[in-house]
Amino acid sequence: MKRKINRIIGVFLCLVMLTGCNLKEFLSDLLSTLKTSQVTSEIIGGGQEGCAIYSSMEVLIESEEVELLSSPTSLEETFEVVNKSTLMATACYVVNGVQYERIASGFIIKKEHLIDAYKYYFVSSASKLFYRSLNEEEVYVNRAPSYVEIVLGTYKRFYAKVEAYYERFDIVVLSFTTTDDLSVLELGDSDSLTIGQAVNSMGTPELGVSVLNTMIRGNISSMYKDATIYYGNEQLASYTTHQFDAPTNSGMEGGPVFTDDGKVVGITTYKYGASSGFESMSRFIPINDVKNCLNALVNNQEYALPTIGVQVIELYAVVMEGTATWTDEISLYEGLYIESVVAGGRFAKAGATAQGVITKAWLNGEEYRISGSAKLFTLLSRIQKGDSFKVEVVYQTGAKEFELNFND
């Protein structure tokens, strides 16, 4: 039954996309199949036949680099530019005969030429788009959507398929194919942002297409704050965020945060305390933190965050507990206290030991102050194979530098 449905959906989508012929009978057949069967979608990653709808078209001719758009000179122009590449994604699930919808926002980050069409990759929020439910072993798993429908700012609609995702950063990459020539949003440099700077965000609150691609504007309130997403007691994602004060609403997760010149500097994520009456504590993931991840996902490569093999805790928390008080004597107030070193990890291999404080790091020669775990996490997310990464650890006996090996 599962295979049958998958095939029906696949063929149906192909027909809609390519021929536009009269599908009345076909669609009613599909709908009745979906309604009457007790569909249990398979786990994402386990098998996605249902989504593999473009196989016949996927003849890659060339991959296109980011198109440079002429810089907008006003907010109105910025809106026009970003609106064309920002979309609302609706993922539909049929679980035990009941239909569920999940709504998130997204934006196009890559464009590929096929023989007579274009394939676009867009990024969205994984936790927002995926539907989780218990499997037979009583474990929560992501379900594969029956279909994902997207609406672009021009109100054009397409079916999309899930390409890859990395839950730790709450990122999912999807793709759709069309003959329309659309633009890719240019990624900016989130490191150049400063507190107080104005940024814009675009997305669609869960009210639906009626508020499609709402653009909001606010200022950055704080930077490098940890954010963790829980599903029940399970930690789904953790990453660093910048906080801004524009009124994001549920459904805007996955949408772009961009500067006035239309360059993407972040991905909107869950606002702080959404269910507790907090207002305008919106957050976004800085784009520089996830560039490596996005790059891997759109190129169908595996992505894993580099680890250094230490268990750390913020220094102030340790001092408050009454340990490592020696740091006060040498006026060391910020950093990461190493509680333990994982045997065989990069840190251990470099010869470092616990009970020290990580205060600085150098990535490819550039120095960064490690004021907290968010900062270290941010740095790790940017490390690529072969990069030089050095940390300074302050021990009671003095400071030492360790070169960590990222060649493997």
Place this chain on the structure above:
Amino acid sequence: MLKASRKCLLILLCSFICSCSNYKRLDTWNYNVQRLCLQALEESNEEAYVKALPSVVSVFNLVDDEYDGLGSGFIFDQDDNYQYIITNAHVLEGGTSFYVMSYMGQTTPAELVGMDEKADVGVVKCKILEKTKVATFPAADYTKIENPTIGSTAYAIGNPGSIEYAQTITKGFVNGVDKFPLKSSEAFEVAKFAIQIDLTLNPGNSGGPLVNESGEVIGVTTFKINVINGITYTGINYCLPINSVLRMASVIKEKGAFVRPSLGINNYKEVRELILYERGYLNVPSSLNTGIVITKHGSDSRLDIPTYSIIKSLNGYEATSLAEFRRRLYETEPGDEVEIEYYEYSQDGYKDVAKIKVATVSLVL
């Protein structure tokens, strides 16, 4: 065709921005508003504020001489004896008598001219207030007023909460135009929310003007969304577009009520709302993304064209959204003949554009 969850979304739990909590008898009003306002005007560098404020008033709603509620309003017209004030109908609702107070603090009784509860537009008139002026608009002819562009800055002036906060200005920028937070078929006659904006609106702001950077009135602050389906929303506010409001207000001023021209009772849906399944079912060409689909004909429909036909334009104005379609329809008088361009629906696909002329009827809601 709407799914259950979508239907749920349409159950709007919203808050009309009309304050009823701050009880204050008008005759005990003893507050040096005049001095404060003149001072505020002199000190303000904001062109929008300086130009718009003299037309802004506070509107008091009294039931049996007891204060019942407070809203905002603005002067949109004036003759030898009276000034005419636009506010929201829900500010005036239930009131037995009304007062208006100018930005200078001058208070005078006002008389209800008429209101349209469905569109949430109300008009009151009062004797001419000192040092006030008629609001300015982007164009003298309201049919020529275009909607504001997305991303443009706009200000709301009104008295959130209570009269102590009269002439409060809040700034935001336009998030969207032609938005329709209600289901289309209802939205056509009921909803009137077209300008979406992220500025701060609070109870008491209702009926106040939304002005652009030049101080010209571009909308009427009306409505904000609070909680829908248990999700709390912030910064989603709606303002009536001034072009529609001016049309209604001028008719109300003349006739005491706005009688709607109608094509008969029909249900409509915007083409851009159709999901892919529906588009496939109806064979809507992929190039067609705007227009109005007739989803159901009523018993007295004047449109003798098949259900699911798509209206392209009305009197030459593209029906890009229901708000636009309604606006152009409401610019005609009941009984007028209107010309409609449409794509006729057939099972084999939509036919080429055709034209019909139909006479509208008066719609009694």
